Amino acid sequence: MSERPIKVLIAKPGLDGHDRGAKVLARGLRDEGFEVVYTGIRQTPEMIVATAEQEDVDVVGLSILSGAHLTLLPRVTSLLRERGMGDVLVTAGGIIPDDDIPELQAAGVGEVFGPGTSIGEVATYLREHVRPRAG
């Protein structure tokens, strides 16, 4: 099953409605051979985790520009762990100050991609860090 595409959920938690970056990333990852579930804007952490569960994704990619990352992102990772999905890779992108990154990573968030990151870098990171799949 090594050929199966990696399945990624791209979600925008929080209240900002700017989804251009998320859509560009979704298309870019599609072109890199990923299967990308896109759910649109204004997703709560609970919606994101329920979606990850139903879709059985390998990766949750969170795009956040609203400044609420220190609240929302740890909420997603802790809900995932509660639901037995602690092995799902969580990454973040958007506007996140460098000073906040250690706190996010301590909460279980993987790489935090700042503005200017290329799609290729994201794809390479995901391929290298995604959990192995059963079956």
Next chain:
Amino acid sequence: VSAPATDPRELLALARAGDRRALGRLLTQVEDGTPAARALLPALPTDGPRAHVVGITGPPGAGKSSLVNALVTAIRDQGRTVAVLAVDPSSPITGGAILGDRVRMQQHAQDPGVFIRSMASRGQGGGLAAATHDAAMVLARVGFDTVLIETVGAGQGEVAVAGITDTTIVVEAPGMGDEVQALKAGLMEMAHIVVVSKADMPGADQAAAALRAMLTVGAQHDRAMGDRPHPRRPEVLLASSTEGTGIAELLAAIDRRRPSTDDPASASVSVPGASSVDASKVELRALSEKDDRVVFGILRRSLDDMLRRQGHAEGWPFDPADDAEWARWRPVYEHVRTTAELAVGAELDGRLIGYARTISRGDARELTELFVLPEAQGAGVGTRLLDRTFTDDGRPRTILASRDPSALSRYLRIGLVHSTTIHTFEGPPAADPMPLPPDVSAVPMERSDANALMDDLADVDAVVLGVRRDVDHRWLGATRVGWTLVREGSAVGYVYAGRDRWTETAGAGFQGPIAVVDPTLVAGAIGLIEAHARANADPLIELEIPLANRVAVRYLLDRGYRIDPGPYHLLEDPPRILADRYLVMSPPFHV
């Protein structure tokens, strides 16, 4: 947290107990086709209730996702549960996909009575059927009241949907334009319900009226068709997902079609394992001439059962003692038998219960028939016959397959790919047949030198089919009227027309095949058949048309021919028949 379960049987048990995480993981294994997941499918429980499986298809932009979302709301308002399977195409180049249908459904993401799963088609073309079918089977048996399958629609996915659902809904938006007409024509015959979405937009009422008119014309033909199988006419409904109008009516129409649990015909999502046949006692053996009539009976009983399961109440009944019916079909049977490469029967306690037959033409093979008696289906007999006769040996392969879902899954799994769907178009021969272009002449075959004729036909077949098949042309020449089409001294096509000797008794006018090296000659080739039929005062002609043949489809629809039920799928490995230049012979035993 303990280590998560990975065994599909364990995941299934957890999923049936309501564990959504387990269901999500199980569907991934089904989608990936892991050996353990494939072994699970025949073991799915067949007792107890199963979901009503509803397919929703239509062209991109028709509003399918919004309609699904509105239906989910309406189903939940009644306190019932629902699963959604949303299929989007994979990029054929990268294999990636954007699965965006959830955007319109996320309001239901956290509702424990709703389960939404996106699936990429993974570039399988019509092979969509395999993974979608399997996922639908699982969802139908884990406790949901209704399963909605949404497929994007331009050609292949929706055909697959029709084969695996109890109820098929085709969604059309007002003002979708003329270019979808051909697609629509193929889809409509599979629809149980046609929904004109965006009913709040201008043109919706007119679109619904036009569709109803089109379907009424078909109903008039039905009455002229006597006892031949013909389709039920779909309901046409208007709905607006944004305003919520028409949704309750649509749900009521869907629920009216819910299969009753005690109706044996309701198992249209095939449930393998239902058979009582002990597969270990079934023996395979070569068929001989002596088996002809028994074999024909197996074919007819299987087809009759399949038609009934697909909603044709009349089926296609066959009395094994009916000598006239056997006499009518015998010539084509004998042709296939005498030119078969492999002919294998499956025998249980000395009685044939199934068979498979292949022919070879040039370097290519075709599976002409694979049938198992209805009561013996689901025990693996078909798979054994297929393994014996049609595994990949490097030569190109072709199957004209019915829309039976388990058969399709079987064929797609051994590497065949959907090329086009074939429907019978029928009606009285039109009064204004298209003439051939002035530089093309139709030369009656009986006036040609036999060897030169075979070479001419082989030249055309080399372009259109990729094989030489003298043996078929000799048989066609002996049973049908034929012409070669000649331009500047070179053969550019051939046309065969009925009424031939063996259909004369039934009065039906089977036609074809037609092959032309230049697709623009298709209309003139059909015109030749129409003119011939009118000269003979034939009341009806029937043509087997690949829906990918745009010229033929438009020509026939413009002249009022109607589309018969029971489509066939042309499956190939690798694809090579040029469907825009070829009309299949009927009955479609071989291309």
